[in-house]
Amino acid sequence: MLSLTQLWYAPRWYHWPVIIVLLPLTLVFALLAILRRFAFRTGFKKSTKIAAPVIIVGNISVGGNGKTPLVVYLAxxxxKQGFQPGILTRGYGGNSTVYPLAVTAQSLVTQVGDEPMLMRQxxxxxxxxxxxxxxGAQYLLEQFQCNVIICDDGLQHYALQRDIEIxxxxxxxxxxxxxxxxxxxLRERAWRLKSADFIVINGQTKVExxxxxxxxxxxxxxxxxxxxSCKVSELMGPVTALAGIGHPxxxxxLLAKYPLKLHNTLSFVDHHQFSVNDLPAETIIMTEKDAVKCxxxxxxxxxxxxxxxQLSESFAQQLLSKLRNINTAQST
Known part of the structure; x- marks a missing residue:
């Protein structure tokens, strides 16, 4: 069965007719994106500036790229550097009808979503x-006296002004x-990368x-x-790997690097709502994001x-320097 992942990331020559058929919809999407950016840039649509620096952690493509571990790292x-950060997230997959919603250890994953519960841990x-x-950002300022907001995703959410884009x-x-x-x-074209403050590659990079x-x-x-808990090497029997994330x-x-008897892999769509029927009666290794729902x-x-x-000390120092410069400029 043909998937969008194949069309997007590993297209063969016989995939291109399907891609061409989709191009008119892509043109419509591009036009709407241009009009939306123009509306915010000209003030036709409101963009809110809050009284604290806002760090956006996002991407220009769909699917999981590793944003959540980076948000945890930043917080x-x-x-450790003496800031009082607050994390703001969309809570995709949650079904709450009341917002803003503070996430606690007692929150229900069905209400707040899987990624907020993962971060809460x-x-x-x-x-x-x-x-x-x-x-949500204003709520973090008023209710928790946060002095920096880390926004999980939302690179294209221009209704909130930002000071640092990652x-x-x-x-x-x-x-x-x-x-x-x-x-x-892509949600935005590659040129959008030029305006970002930091580009973080989940994996190796040779670009300076x-x-x-x-x-x-x-x-x-x-x-x-x-x-x-146990070491991965301590699992002796056949193992099924299970993942319902953006890039299973x-x-x-990652698991293939371990000496496991990995005999089966089960892929689910991102934010899949698991049930007991999804779990085979054998040894299972899953992601932490999936575990909070199971x-x-x-x-x-x-x-x-x-x-x-894990990121370099250079990244940490450059980010902190930029954040302190922003604070200095806002206080003068």
Whole structure:
């Protein structure tokens, strides 16, 4: 069965007729994007500036590129440096009808979404879900006295003004066929990268102005009983790998580096709402993002592999320097 991933990232000659058929829709998408940017630029549509620096962590393509681990890294970095960061996220997949919504350890994943619950497990700073970003950012300022806002996704959400833009890209997939949606994976054309403050590549990069990010895996943690952990090498029997993220193959490639008896892989769409029927009765390794949705009905042999973002000291110093310059300029 033909998938959009094949069309976007690995098109063969026989895929191009389908891509060509989609081009009229791509032209419509491009026109709407141009008009939307123009509306914000001319003031026809309102763009809100809040009284604290806003860091946007986003991308110009669809699909998972590693934004969530980077948001966690930034929150931890800023807290160590004496800032009071707050995280703002859309909460895709959540079904709450009340916003802004503060995410706590007792929040329901069905209400706030899988990525906010994942981040809640790793950060101690305020974390708020709100599809209206400007409202959520103001809530973080007023209710939690945050002095810097980290916005998870929202690069194209121009209703909230930003001070620093960080674009995250997949080092293997890149920009795919470099076409806009739906013929390609891009939300904005490649020229948009030139206006970003930082470009972070999930993987290796040889480009001087880009920063490489690696995802360092930890020990396996039991989905049902998070207090139980083990080394990946300790799993002796056949293993099924399961992933419902933007790029499942990246997770499977990571597991392939371990001496596992990996006999099956199960891919699901990003933000898939899992049920007990999705979990085979055998040893399972899944992503942490999937685990937060499976905890209630997972069996005892379900494990997840947490990952932690690692970036260079140069990235950290340049980001902190830029943030302090922004604070100095706003206080004068």
């Amino acid at each position: 931890q970095l800023l807290q 790793h950060v101690s700073c305020p974390l708020v879900v709100d599809p209206i970003r400007a409202r 674009v995250v890209m997949d080092g293997k997939r890149g920009l795919g066929n470099q076409l806009l949606l739906p013929a390609g994976p 102005h880009e920063f490489a990010m690696s995802l360092l895996p930890g020990d396996l943690i039991n989905v049902k009983n998070p207090n139980i 193959q990246r997770f499977f490639d 905890r209630e009905f997972a069996h005892q042999d379900c494990w997840y592999l947490p990952v932690q973002a």
